[in-house]
Amino acid sequence: MSFKGLEIVHVVAMDQQYCIGTGNQLPWHISADLQHFKAITQGGVVIMGRKTLESMGRALPNRVNWVITRDPSWRFDGVKVAFSIEDALNNALPDVRASEKPNSIFIIGGGEIFKQSIDIADRLELTHIELDVQGDAHYPEIPAAFKKMATEKHIDDKTGIAFEFASYQK
DSSP, X not given: OOBTTBEEEEEEEEOTTOEEEBTTBOSOOOHXXXXXXXXXXXXXEEEEEHXXXXXXXXXXXXXXXXXXXXXXXXXXXXXEEESSHHHHHHHHHHHHHHSSSTTEEEEOOOHHHHHHHGGGOSEEEEEEESOOOOXXXXXXXXXXTOEEEXXXXXXXTTTOXXXXXXXXXO
16 A cells, blocks of 8 residues: 555556557447446546546546646536646545545546556556557556456457456555
8 A cells, every 4th residue: 555555546448559548538448348447446536637537528426536637727517626646645535535445546547647656556457458559648568566466358249359357466
């Protein structure tokens, strides 16, 4: 636990080149991955960047949503605003302690937020998508300190896309 007793968890899907998005959108639609994401984060506290929230178009239900932005006047219904990773973590602490998942905080994107927080993350919940999208948003390289602890391979029924859920622990 690296931040005041909290486990900091990255939750993200990426292609073979670490691509997580293109044109501020997910470049795939895999129902099982969305369900996996929901199961991990529901009832907890999520931190994301402004562009990630805007790409979703709404705050995620049944979670406390924290958004990081540099714009002090930015507001969005259903979210709390922070101006840095540290600001979000410090201010979200009471929300986390009161949540259904009082020991974990979930960082859900985008690329810049992942890059800024990879060194303080304790666990990575990654979905490796067997595609090469050539998008414009990327996850950082996984540091050597992380070890893959569990994997679960799948093939999407609708698209035929192969993917793997993988948990990494520092």
